[in-house]
Amino acid sequence: MFCSMRRKLLASLFALVVCASAAPRLTSAAAQRRRPVRRAAAPGASLNRLYDARVAQLGDAYLRGHYAFNPTEATAAGLHEFDARLEERGPEAVAGEARRLRGVLAExxxxxxxxxxxxxxxDYLVLQSHARARLLELEDIRVWRRDPNxxxxxxxxxVDNILKRNYAPIEQRLAAVLARERQIARLLDEARANLDNPPRIYTETAIAQAAGSVEFFERVVPQMFERAGGSGLSAARRAEFHEANDRAVAAVRAFRAWLEGDLLPRSNGDFALGAENFRKKLLYEEMVDTPLPVLLREGERELRETQDEMRAVAEEIAPGRGVEAALQLLALEHPTADGLVGEARADLDRIRAFVRSAEIMTPPARENLAVAETPEYARSLSFASLDAPGAFERVAxxxxxxxTPPDPAWTARQQEEHLAHYDRYTLTVTSIHEAFPGHYYQALKARQSPSRVRAALGASSFVEGWAHYCEQMMVDQGFGGNNPKLRLAQLDAALLRLCRYLVGIRLHTAGMSYEEAVSFFMREGYQARTNAEREARRGTLDPTYLVYTLGKMEILKLRDEWRKQMGDSFRIGDFHDRLLSYGSPPIKILRMAMLGDGGAGATADGVQATAEEAKPVEFSVLATGTMSAREGARAVELITDEAGWRRAWELIGGGRPLPDVSFDTRAVVVAYQGRQSTGGYSVEITGIKRVGTVLAVSVNERRPASGDVTTQALTSPxxxxxxxxxxxxxxxRFADERGAAQGPQQERNTNVRPRARGAVRRRRRRY
Incomplete structure (x- = not known):
């Protein structure tokens, strides 16, 4: 029997072989059409990709709306579809932009x-912060109503952005120039209607700036037009340009007269933002939530340490004579007014060579940088600056x-003070900051970022912080051969930024006056009177010009932590390449990306991936009850500002006084049990743990047992x-039984707003 079965099995196998050999072979084309069977993606992974795609859509829509409201910024960014527009800043336009921003935040x-x-x-966090910052500027700070500058x-x-770059034929750019110049009178009429009791120092600065603008349109714009190719246009087109430009000159000149004769006498406003607006501005623009007292303490410590180091270096340059004497020796070695641009141009060659030889970073493959005098209209508030192509410019x-050269109208003493600021060592530090490896290299790297949002919406604390960091880093790495004069110039630049850091906070949050700021720059920063006045004036106009020092300190901290993480494999060039690869976001985002500090993303199944351990969070109860006015299901929310706390208290306060919360250092978590049909329900928070930036809230929820006598009324604990x-x-989020954060269906991270009774519930869209 066994042999019979064996013969049958062999026969069957033989038949299979014959059939297989007789079967037609697949052609190569057919074989290529066959594909291996793929496992279906996990539902969570597919959903996550949809959410990512939605963020990308919102990012593109946000940028388009932002540039439509800011067409001059669009031109600078390299997006030229708005070149024929000039900003509209009437109340209706501002209100429309505010509605758009609130809509983005809701999405x-x-x-x-x-x-x-x-x-x-x-990208999500950058969009959220940028929209909040713009809303703050439009609705709370109201720059459009208080700053004529x-x-x-x-x-x-x-006009400058169109003429200075050859991104299109002159005929096309002329059409844009004509369109914008013809709208200048309308823009300045809006200014007359909008400006309401600005600070006097703002109006005084605007008068000086307007004088520069008159000079710019009257003399510089025709020269730019000729250099851009206007000389080759027909006589009719040239006449059209000159007519429009003459009208622009007249409009700006009339605006200057109005500023001086009408607005200045009634300019009695306070330039100070106040602590709350200052805190929000830092939080939204830079993602910095450090309490202001802590920022001040850190700045004061850095100021003293920098001054001590300057004294030590000064001893090498001017033994026994002090810092100011050493700085005066440096100031004697300055270029002439006519030679300033040439000196700066020559300096760049040495710096570029060192960046390559010392492997400071991977330099961009191509460079296209010109050194020039600052345009007249921008000279009032700038010594030196970089104007790089925008994130989306692909032609020019x-x-x-x-x-900035000295003003020929200044006295000889004023001109000498100005040029002394450009001693040869300070000029080198400035070139490092503005060009290599500072702003210019950073701008080129940002243009290569795969994120349009992070390439376009840069944070000043990273942009200026990087350039300021480069000044110290280059000298630390050996550039200049340990020359004490170069080190003193670098420390002097750091001291100036530290003075800005402290003055900015105190001017806008602590009652410091303009004159006190001038004295501070002269006393603590060794600044001459002319420069001290310029710096103090800028501080009133630019509240957060602390970003230079703030960003530098944050980058140094990040570098130290990255070094510890990398160990023996740390290379400073690798750190810089990685740092600049993410665009120009707030440094908070860079920490997330490089260290995983609260920045871990979702895994395929939707579970947050993070290596951080849960950290207990202490809390104190502000209020508890069962009769909130909130409708809806179980939810938890995080409140980080006064306005959100007031809105929530309208729902839960029951007419009681609002508990005081200092949102500089504190936040509020509210847990809702949801609408219940009877009494007998309650909720208490038993613990909160933080993993990165995720707060997991554990709660104990009481429900009535069967047979309990309860109030027959709607409750909402x-x-x-x-x-x-x-x-x-x-x-x-709510925590599960293990204390880990649950999914989004049980969370609410936005401030709860009252909903009118009888309002129709809309189904929540999911992306």
Whole structure:
């Protein structure tokens, strides 16, 4: 029997072989059409990709709306579809932009941040912060109603951005120039209607800026037009340009007269933002949530340490004579007014060579940088600056490193003070800051970022912080051969930025006056009177010019932590290449990307991936009850500002006084049990843990047992607690039985707003 079965099996196998050999072979084309069977993607992974795609859509839409409202900025960014427009700043236009920004924030709030990939989450946070910052500027700070300098800048920069770069034929650019120049009178009329009791120092500065703008349109714009190719146009087109430009000159001249004769006498406003607006400006623009007292203490410590180091270096240069004597020796070695641009140009060659030889970073493959004098209209508030092509410019890639010569109308003493600021060592430090490896290299790297959002919406604390960091880093790495004069110049630049850091905070939050600021720069920063006045005036206009020092300190901290993480494999060039690869976001985002500090993204199954351990968060109860006015399901929310706390208290306060919370250092978490049909329900928070930027809230929820006698009325239990202010971008969720954060269906991370009774519930869209 066994043999019979064996014969049958062999026969069957033989038949299979014969059939297989007789079967037609697949042609190569057919074989190529066959594809291996792929496993279906996990539902969570597919959903996460949809959320990422939605962030990308919102990012593109946000940039388009932003540039439509700011067409001059669009031209600078390299987007030229808005070149024929000039900004509109009437009340209706401002209100429309505010509505758009609130709409963007509402769309972002619908997305579960925790499910986004790291890159999408970085864009999400940048969009959220940028929209909040713009809303703050339009609705709370109201720059458009209090700063006449805004209108000077827009009028002049709108034309300058078109003529200085050869991104299109002159005929096309002339059409844009004509369109914008013909709108200047309208823009300045809006300024007259908008400006309401600005600070006197703002109006005084605007008068000086307007004088520069008159000179710019009257003399510089025709020269730029000729150099751009206007000399080759027909006589009719040239006449058309001169007619429009003459009208622009007349409009700006009339605006200057109005500023001087009408606005100045009634300019009695306060330039100080106040602590709350200053805090929000830092939080939204730079993602910095450090309390102001802490910022001041850190700045004061850095100031003293820098001054001590300067004294030690000064001993090598002028033994026994002090810092000011050593700085005076440096000031004697300065270029002439006519030679300033040439000296700066020659300096760049030495710096570029060192960046390559010392492997400071991987230099861009191509450079296109010109050194030139600062345009007249921008000279009032700038010694030196870089004007690089925008993130989206693909044709006119030239950049301009501007240095400001002394005004010929100044006295000989004023001109000498100005040129002394450009001693040969300070000029070198300035060139490092503005060009290599500072702003210019950073701008070129940002243009290569795969994120349009992070390439376009740069944070000043990183942009200026990087350039300021480069000054110290280059000298630390050996550039200049340990020359004490170069080190003193670098420290002097650092001291100036530290004075800005402290003065900016004190001017806008602590009652420091303009004259006190001038004295501070002269006493603590060794500044001459002319420069001290310029710096103090800038501080009133530019509240957060602390970003230079703030950003530098944050980059140094990040570098130290990156060095520890990399160990023996640390290379400073690798650190710089990695740092600059993410665009120009707030340094908070860079920490997330490079260290995983609260920046881990969602995994394929939607679970937050992070290597951080949960950290307990202490809390204190502010209020608890069962009769909130909130409708809806179980939810938890995080509140980080006074306005959000007031809105929540309208729902849970029951007419009681609002508990005081200092949002500089604290935040509020509110847990809602949801609408219940009877009494007998309650909720309490039993613990909060933080993992990165995620807060997991554990609660104990009581429900009536069967047979309990309960109130037959609708209830909505809640509990509100105060916690230490969490990191920027923090989110909150209910915790599961293990204390880990649950998914988004049980969370609410936006401020709850009252909903009118009887309002129709709309189904929440999911992306």
């Amino acid at each position: 972002l709030a619908r997305l579960p941040e925790w499910r986004l990939s790291p890159d999408a989450r970085y 805004l209108y000077n800048r827009l009028a002049a920069a709108g 890639t030239e950049s301009y490193y501007y240095v 809640f509990v509100a607690v105060s916690i230490q202010r969490p990191p920027t971008g923090a989110t909150v």
